[in-house]
Amino acid sequence: MISIANPDLGQEEYERMEEVIDSGMLADGPEVRAFEDEFADFCGTDHAVATSNGTTALHAALEALGLSEGDRVVTTPLSFIASANAIRFVGAHPVFADIDPETYNLDPDVVREIVHNEPTDAILAVHLYGLPADMEALGDIAEEYDIPLIEDAAQAHGAEVDGQRVGSVGDVGCFSFYPTKNMTCGEGGMITTDDEALADRAASFVNHGRSEGYEHVRLGHNFRMTSVAAALGRVQLERLPEYNEQRRKNASQLTEGLYGASIQVPSEPDDKKHVYHQYTIRHEQRDGLKQHLKDHDVGTAVYYPRCLHEQPVYDHIDHSAPIAENAVDEVLSLPVHPGVSRDEIDKILDAVRSYEGVVRK
Ligand SMILES: Cc1ncc(COP(=O)(O)O)c(C=O)c1O
Numbered sequence: 001m002i003s004i005a006n007p008d009l010g011q012e013e014y015e016r017m018e019e020v021i022d023s024g025m026l027a028d029g030p031e032v033r034a035f036e037d038e039f040a041d042f043c044g045t046d047h048a049v050a051t052s053n054g055t056t057a058l059h060a061a062l063e064a065l066g067l068s069e070g071d072r073v074v075t076t077p078l079s080f081i082a083s084a085n086a087i088r089f090v091g092a093h094p095v096f097a098d099i100d101p102e103t104y105n106l107d108p109d110v111v112r113e114i115v116h117n118e119p120t121d122a123i124l125a126v127h128l129y130g131l132p133a134d135m136e137a138l139g140d141i142a143e144e145y146d147i148p149l150i151e152d153a154a155q156a157h158g159a160e161v162d163g164q165r166v167g168s169v170g171d172v173g174c175f176s177f178y179p180t181k182n183m184t185c186g187e188g189g190m191i192t193t194d195d196e197a198l199a200d201r202a203a204s205f206v207n208h209g210r211s212e213g214y215e216h217v218r219l220g221h222n223f224r225m226t227s228v229a230a231a232l233g234r235v236q237l238e239r240l241p242e243y244n245e246q247r248r249k250n251a252s253q254l255t256e257g258l259y260g261a262s263i264q265v266p267s268e269p270d271d272k273k274h275v276y277h278q279y280t281i282r283h284e285q286r287d288g289l290k291q292h293l294k295d296h297d298v299g300t301a302v303y304y305p306r307c308l309h310e311q312p313v314y315d316h317i318d319h320s321a322p323i324a325e326n327a328v329d330e331v332l333s334l335p336v337h338p339g340v341s342r343d344e345i346d347k348i349l350d351a352v353r354s355y356e357g358v359v360r361k
Helices: 011-023 030-043 054-064 081-089 108-117 135-144 196-205 227-257 286-295 322-330 342-353
Strands: 047-051 072-075 093-096 122-126 149-152 172-176 189-193 279-282 331-334
Touching: 011 227, 030 047, 030 189, 030 227, 047 054, 047 196, 054 081, 054 122, 054 149, 054 172, 054 189, 054 196, 072 081, 072 108, 081 093, 081 122, 108 135, 122 135, 135 149, 189 196, 227 279, 227 342, 286 331, 286 342, 322 331
Parallel strands: 072 093, 072 122, 122 149, 149 172
Antiparallel strands: 047 189, 172 189, 279 331
C-alpha cells in the first residue's frame, strides 16, 4: 500500500535526540530557544514561541491577542477541528465563512460581507493543504476593520505569499509539527509574530502565566515544548526546503499525469507557493474512486469528511456554506509526501485513470 503519510526520520534525528537525553535537560531549555530562533529566522519573523502542539499554539496566540468571551472570529468551515476549537477555548465564537471552490481556502468576498454586517473581532485564515489563503484580500479587510488576522499555518510550513513565507504575513502565525505535517517533532507547535508584546504574552501563557521566576501574572497552562521535540524539530527544519521541493515535484507529476482526466486537480495561484501538505483532487464519485484506489494499494484520505459546522460539537451554529458542504463530499487526497517514488506516482496515476468514473475530457 502506498501510504498517505510517512514521516522521514534518520540518523541525525537520533543523534540530536541522544545529545539532549544525555544532557539531562529534557523539558523546556536552550534547545527549545534555539528551535524558536531558527524557526523565526525561517519564517522571517522577529519572534517565535514553541508550544506542545498546533492546537495549543492557536489557543495561546488567540489568548495573547486578547480575544475573549463573546468575541466573534471568522474562519473557514473546511479545516481540522482544532482551528475552531481554539476559538472556543478563549470563549469566543467561530463564524464560518464559505470557501473558494478552486483553492478550498476562505473566500474573501464572503468574509467581507460577514465582517461588514456584524461586529467581528478577528479573522482566522487556514492555509489548507499547504496553499496560502488569499492573504492580500483578507489583510485588506482586517486593516479596514482594524481586527487581527491570524494564520493557521499548521499545514503550510514554508509556503509563500508573494515570496513571503507564511507565518509572517498576518499578525500571528501558528504551526503544528504533528508527524503527518511537512516537518515533524512528534508533537509540537510554534507561534510566529513580529509583535514582541504578543510573543511575550504567548510565552507566558504557555508557561503557567509566568513573568519571571515564580511570579505568575496571568492564568496560564503548561503548553511547553520538550527539548527532545525541539531537537527533532531543528533537524527537520534543516530538511524542510528539500522536503517541500520533493512534494512540489511529486505534485507536478501527478497534475501532469491527470491532464485531460475528468478530475479537478489542485490550483496554485501565480502569487502563491503551494507546499502540498496534501495533494487533493476532486471527483463526483469520490467514494467509489477511494475504494478503487484502495483495491489498487493506493492509500488516500478525505480531508475533511464534514464541514466544521456539521460536526456534532458545532451543529447548533446556524451556518450555511454550500461550497464547502459540496467539497466535503468530493475531495480526496492522494499520496504526495517526499517518500513517494516516481514509480509509485505512476502506479497512483494508473490506478486513478483506470477508475470507470474517470473519463478523458
Ligand atoms: C489546519 C490545522 N490546524 C490545527 C491543527 C492542530 O495541530 P495539532 O494536531 O498539532 O494540535 C492541525 C493539525 O492537524 C491542522 O491541520
